Amino acid sequence: MLKADIVAANLAALPERSTGIVLGLERIVNFLENTLPYDPRTKLRVVHVAGTNGKGSVCALISEALIAAGYKVGTFNSPHFLEPNDALRIQGMPIPESEHAELREWIRTLDAESQSPSGQLTSFEQVTASALWWFAQNDVDIAVVEVGMGGLRDATNVFASPDDRGSMGVGRSLVQCICPVDEDHLGVIGNNVEEIAREKAGIMRPGSWIIIANQDRTEAFHKIRQTAHRVSPGRIVNVRRQPTCDIHVPNFSIKSCEDGDNVVQRLRPPTDLPCWASFNGTGKRCLRAKYPASLDTYIKSGHAQRSRDPPQTQVLSSDVKPLTTESASVPIEVDLPLALPGYYQAGNACVAFYALDVLRTQFGFTKLTDAAMQVGFQNVRWPGRLSWLSLLSKRAALPRSATPSFPEDMIDSAASVNSGVGMAYDHSGNNSSGNESQGGSGHRSSGSESGSIDPTESLDNWLLADGAHNEPAAVELRKYVDTTLRRISQQRYIRGTRTRNTNTALHVRWIVGFSKGKDVSTILSKLVMPGDTLWIVPFSQPKEMPWIKCESPASIARVARRIPSIDNSVHLEEFDHLSDVVDRLATDTSDMQLNALCGSLYLVADMYRELQIQPF
Incomplete structure (x- = not known):
C-alpha cells in the first residue's frame, strides 16, 4: 500500500468531534478547570508515556514495580482491551463496570450541561477526564498515563512541570518516557517520522526527567533528543541497547525480604514452561541495567552521594554484590527479570527501569528498592502481546x-x-x-x-x-x-x-x-x-x-x-x-x-x- 493511500485512509477515518479522537487541548482543559467540582490534576503526580511501540509494556512494568514497592498506582491505557473499563486500573484491577458506567454518564451529563464555548468533549476526552477524576478521588500516589494519539495535542497532555513552572497545565508530570517512534497515524499527527517524533515529544515538560528509548529511526532520535535538550536540559536519559542493556540468563535467588515494617512480595519462581515457549520468558532472561548509563551522568545526577537499598532488602543474582555507600562511587548494576517475551522487551524494561530510578532518586519514591523492581518486573502482565x-x-x-x-x-x-x-x-x-x-x-x-x-x-x-x-x-x-x-x-x-x-x-x-x-x-x-x-x-x-x-x-x-x-x-x-x-x-x-x-x-x-x- 502506498503511503498516499495510507494517509488518505487515515484521514477518511477521522471521526466527528462528538464520536472519537479530535486532537487539541482546549476542550478538555476547560472541562477539567471549570466544569468538574475540582480539577483532578491538582491531586496527581504522573509518569507520561508516548511512542509508537512499547508504550503499554512500559506502563505495565512501571506500574507493577510501583505496586510491588507499596504505592497506590493508577494506570490509564489506550485503547482498552476487552471492555472500556479495563483501560482504567488501580493496583492492576479495572474499575468495576457499574462504577465505570455511572462515572461516564456523570461526565457526559456535566459536559452536556456545561455549554462550554470550547464545545463538547469527544468520547476519548470523556474517557481521559473519567480516568483522572477516578484516580484523584481514590488518592493514588502516582498515575501512569499512556498517550492516546501523538502527544502534543493528545487529551492526556494536560499536566504541568514538576515544579509547576510555565502554563502547560496543572498537576505534576514528573517523568516522560518516549518509546520507539516510527510511522504512526500518517497524515493525522505527521506526514513523516520527523514530524511524528516532534508530535510525540510534545509531552515533555521543563524541569522533568525525560527517558528516551533506543530509536531505530535516526530522524526520530535526533528530533526527540533536540526537543529534550531544549525543554529540560541536563535531565535526560538516553537508553541504549549497549552497555546499559545486556541480556543474560542468571540463576535468580528467590528470597523473601523485608523493607522496614513492610514485607516485599517474593519473586515468582521460574515455571516449567514447555520448552518451545520458554526460551525467553518467565524470569529466565535478565536485563542487567546500569544506573546511570555513564559515570559522568552518574555523578551529575547525585547517585554518587547516596547509597541504594539496604543489603538486607535485596533480591539479586548471585553475581551482583549488595549495594553499599562504599560501592556507590561507580555505576551500579542490577539484574531485572524479563518476564515479558520478545527480545525487544529488554529495551522497554530499560526505559521503565530508568523512569523508576528517577522517581526514587529525584522525586522521593524511596520505597522503590531494587528488590521491589525485581518483584514488579517478574510479576508484570500485559495481555495480547506474544x-x-x-x-x-x-x-x-x-x-x-x-x-x-x-x-x-x-x-x-x-x-x-x-x-x-x-x-x-x-x-x-x-x-x-x-x-x-x-x-x-x-x-x-x-x-x-x-x-x-x-x-x-x-x-x-x-x-x-x-x-x-x-x-x-x-x-x-x-x-x-x-x-x-x-x-x-x-x-x-x-x-x-x-x-x-x-x-x-x-x-x-x-x-x-x-x-x-x-x-x-x-x-x-x-x-x-x-x-x-x-x-x-x-x-x-x-x-x-x-x-x-x-x-x-x-x-x-x-x-x-x-x-x-x-x-x-x-x-x-x-x-x-x-x-x-x-x-x-x-x-x-x-x-x-x-x-x-x-x-x-x-x-x-x-x-x-x-x-x-x-x-x-
Whole structure:
C-alpha cells in the first residue's frame, strides 16, 4: 500500500468531534478547570508515556514495580482491551463496570450541561477526564498515563512541570518516557517520522526527567533528543541497547525480604514452561541495567552521594554484590527479570527501569528498592502481546485423558481447562494465578494436576496472539516466531519424535485482520513466507471507538495476492467470522503449523472473548 493511500485512509477515518479522537487541548482543559467540582490534576503526580511501540509494556512494568514497592498506582491505557473499563486500573484491577458506567454518564451529563464555548468533549476526552477524576478521588500516589494519539495535542497532555513552572497545565508530570517512534497515524499527527517524533515529544515538560528509548529511526532520535535538550536540559536519559542493556540468563535467588515494617512480595519462581515457549520468558532472561548509563551522568545526577537499598532488602543474582555507600562511587548494576517475551522487551524494561530510578532518586519514591523492581518486573502482565493461548477448551473431540494440566501459576482463566472454559497459557507474563504459599497473586484455578502431555507433540493445541499492527512490530513478531519454530524442531529432534527433514519443515498459519489505514502490504510481507497459510478474518467493532473501522477480508486478500513472498505455496482463505476460524482450529489435527493471530489488538481481543479468557 502506498503511503498516499495510507494517509488518505487515515484521514477518511477521522471521526466527528462528538464520536472519537479530535486532537487539541482546549476542550478538555476547560472541562477539567471549570466544569468538574475540582480539577483532578491538582491531586496527581504522573509518569507520561508516548511512542509508537512499547508504550503499554512500559506502563505495565512501571506500574507493577510501583505496586510491588507499596504505592497506590493508577494506570490509564489506550485503547482498552476487552471492555472500556479495563483501560482504567488501580493496583492492576479495572474499575468495576457499574462504577465505570455511572462515572461516564456523570461526565457526559456535566459536559452536556456545561455549554462550554470550547464545545463538547469527544468520547476519548470523556474517557481521559473519567480516568483522572477516578484516580484523584481514590488518592493514588502516582498515575501512569499512556498517550492516546501523538502527544502534543493528545487529551492526556494536560499536566504541568514538576515544579509547576510555565502554563502547560496543572498537576505534576514528573517523568516522560518516549518509546520507539516510527510511522504512526500518517497524515493525522505527521506526514513523516520527523514530524511524528516532534508530535510525540510534545509531552515533555521543563524541569522533568525525560527517558528516551533506543530509536531505530535516526530522524526520530535526533528530533526527540533536540526537543529534550531544549525543554529540560541536563535531565535526560538516553537508553541504549549497549552497555546499559545486556541480556543474560542468571540463576535468580528467590528470597523473601523485608523493607522496614513492610514485607516485599517474593519473586515468582521460574515455571516449567514447555520448552518451545520458554526460551525467553518467565524470569529466565535478565536485563542487567546500569544506573546511570555513564559515570559522568552518574555523578551529575547525585547517585554518587547516596547509597541504594539496604543489603538486607535485596533480591539479586548471585553475581551482583549488595549495594553499599562504599560501592556507590561507580555505576551500579542490577539484574531485572524479563518476564515479558520478545527480545525487544529488554529495551522497554530499560526505559521503565530508568523512569523508576528517577522517581526514587529525584522525586522521593524511596520505597522503590531494587528488590521491589525485581518483584514488579517478574510479576508484570500485559495481555495480547506474544501471548500463548490454549485451544483445548474448543477441542471437544479430544479424550479427557489427553487434556493436559498445568501448574497454577501458568493458567490465566476463570476456571480450569477441564471445565471447558477458555485458558490462556500466557507467555506475555499473564500468570494471573499463583500458589499463595509462594507469594503469587491473582485468582485461583482448580485445573492443576500432574501428568501433562508432551507440548512438542501438540502444536495444534496452541495459538500465539499478538497485537502487531505496524512494520516494526511485525518484524519483531516474525523474529519471535522463527526462534520458536527452531526451538520446536530442535526439541522434537532431541526427543526423537522427528527427524531432521527439510521436506517436513514447520510453517505458520497466520490469522490476520487489520484496521483501515494500516500498511497491509508491508506488514504481510514481513510475516508471511512461502509454505505458510494465511487466514483473513474481520474483527468486531470495538466498544466506544466508532472511529475504528475494520478492513474487509476481500480487500486484504487483494493486497496479499500482490505480495511476491505470498506465492502459490501460500494457502490463502477468507472468513466471515472469527468463530468460524476457531471451529476450524478446533478440528485441525496438524502439528506442523504454528498458529499465530495478529494484525490488530481488536482482533486479539475478539479471540480472548471467543475463548472466554479474562486477562485482568
